[in-house]
Amino acid sequence: MAANPMSQFDVYRIGPEIKVGAFDISFTNASLFMIISTVSILLIFNLGSNKNSILPNKIQLLAELSYTFVSKMISDTAGSKAKPYFAFIFSLFMFVLFCNMFGMIPYTFTVTSHIIVTFVLAAFIFIGVTVIGFIKHGFGYLKLFVPSGVPAVLLPLIVVIEIISYLSRPISLSVRLFANMMAGHTMMKVFGGFVISLGIVGGWLPLSFSVALTGLEILVAFLQAYVFAILTCIYLNDALNLHH
Amino acid sequence: MFNKIYLHLIFLSFFLIKEAFAAESGGMPQLNPEFWVSQIFWLVLTFGTMYLVLSKLILPKISNNLESRKSQILENIEAAEKQREDSETKLKEYDQIILRSKTEANSMFNQAREKAIKDINAKRDVLDKQIDDEISKAEEEIQALRDNAPDKINKIAIDTSSELLQKLIGAEVNNSSISAIVDDLSRRNGDKYYGN
Numbered sequence: 001m002a003a004n005p006m007s008q009f010d011v012y013r014i015g016p017e018i019k020v021g022a023f024d025i026s027f028t029n030a031s032l033f034m035i036i037s038t039v040s041i042l043l044i045f046n047l048g049s050n051k052n053s054i055l056p057n058k059i060q061l062l063a064e065l066s067y068t069f070v071s072k073m074i075s076d077t078a079g080s081k082a083k084p085y086f087a088f089i090f091s092l093f094m095f096v097l098f099c100n101m102f103g104m105i106p107y108t109f110t111v112t113s114h115i116i117v118t119f120v121l122a123a124f125i126f127i128g129v130t131v132i133g134f135i136k137h138g139f140g141y142l143k144l145f146v147p148s149g150v151p152a153v154l155l156p157l158i159v160v161i162e163i164i165s166y167l168s169r170p171i172s173l174s175v176r177l178f179a180n181m182m183a184g185h186t187m188m189k190v191f192g193g194f195v196i197s198l199g200i201v202g203g204w205l206p207l208s209f210s211v212a213l214t215g216l217e218i219l220v221a222f223l224q225a226y227v228f229a230i231l232t233c234i235y236l237n238d239a240l241n242l243h244h
Numbered sequence: 245m246f247n248k249i250y251l252h253l254i255f256l257s258f259f260l261i262k263e264a265f266a267a268e269s270g271g272m273p274q275l276n277p278e279f280w281v282s283q284i285f286w287l288v289l290t291f292g293t294m295y296l297v298l299s300k301l302i303l304p305k306i307s308n309n310l311e312s313r314k315s316q317i318l319e320n321i322e323a324a325e326k327q328r329e330d331s332e333t334k335l336k337e338y339d340q341i342i343l344r345s346k347t348e349a350n351s352m353f354n355q356a357r358e359k360a361i362k363d364i365n366a367k368r369d370v371l372d373k374q375i376d377d378e379i380s381k382a383e384e385e386i387q388a389l390r391d392n393a394p395d396k397i398n399k400i401a402i403d404t405s406s407e408l409l410q411k412l413i414g415a416e417v418n419n420s421s422i423s424a425i426v427d428d429l430s431r432r433n434g435d436k437y438y439g440n
Contacts, residue, residue: 049309
């Protein structure tokens with residue numbers, strides 16, 4: 001392995017170069033892990049929903065617990081109106097979670113550690129939520145930027161701040177996930193490098209750090225998927241139930 | 245239209261970032277736009293496929309499973325409740341049957357006892373009567389014997405005394421005088437012998 005801790009994020013072509021017009025859509029290691037994640041999700045949830053027994057087996061229990069977990073998360077944050085978007089948020093949560101978790105296996109590639117992937121997801125969510133908001137409330141959706149009970153003097157400032165915060169949503173959403181993933185994996189790589197360079201004498205301390213970091217990173221992998229999904233729910237809630 | 249412009253702006257901004265980072269080689273591979281289009285393409289393809297399969301095929305099945313389990317559990321609870329009520333009424337019936345049979349047995353026992361007592365009483369009456377008869381008969385006999393006894397004794401005493409006197413004196417003694425003496429004696433000593 002290369003000593004450079006950033007080389008784990010390298011994207012390289014697997015197989016031939018595929019070009020459509022000016023665009024290169026070659027199959028890469030990133031594509032491979034996207035496919036692995038989605039196929040495992042589909043496999044697990046298909047196995048978990050095929051047989052309906054009163055006493056569920058382990059995989060069925062897993063599928064049903066995930067279902068109720070996401071379902072409860074959505075109804076808690078966005079209310080019953082968000083029901084039609086359940087499948088999307090479920091897919092989103094599972095995709096991010098599985099990509100994060102597969103990234104925890106050594107020598108794998110973390111799909112979500114790339115800003116372009118998280119940004120496309122976040123931008124899609126941002127655009128989707130904005131479109132839903134305008135469809136549901138028409139131009140009344142712009143009231144989101146005008147909080148009630150604010151003195152008229154402060155209103156221009158507040159509106160500007162609200163608009164900036166609204167527009168920064170996709171950036172904060174995507175950068176949060178990407179930066180967490182990248183930072184965690186880089187840190188683990190750096191500590192792994194310390195183990196090698198300090199050798200059998202001094203390598204134990206960074207090794208124990210590495211073990212602790214692995215636990216932490218698994219927690220972060222879950223937490224970031226959860227945060228990503230729950231923020232999507234909160235944005236959706238703004239669009240569906242205009243609170244301001 | 246708005247979305248398109250927005251996307252163009254995003255791409256433009258990323259190309260600008262790329263220009264900024266291109267100077268330092270070995271920087272963040274994330275900011276190398278070489279495979280951005282490929283990543284976007286594969287992301288849309290895989291995520292889209294997964295979303296379609298999950299939303300159209302798998303999630304409805306899971307929700308269906310959960311619903312059917314819920315309803316089945318409710319049904320089972322209802323059935324169990326019904327069965328419990330049934331068994332309770334059965335238990336009550338059973339208790340009643342036991343109570344009824346107990347009273348029946350009691351009355352039968354009482355009847356039998358009464359009958360037995362009646363029988364016993366009847367038999368005892370008959371026996372008592374028989375015994376009484378026997379006793380009275382015996383008493384009559386005894387009375388007759390007792391009545392006859394002094395006469396016979398008197399006669400024996402008279403005969404014996406006359407013969408005794410004849411042997412002793414050798415002369416005929418008048419029987420009537422002897423019987424008068426015996427009568428007198430027996431009247432005097434009668435109480436001593438008979439206890440009357």
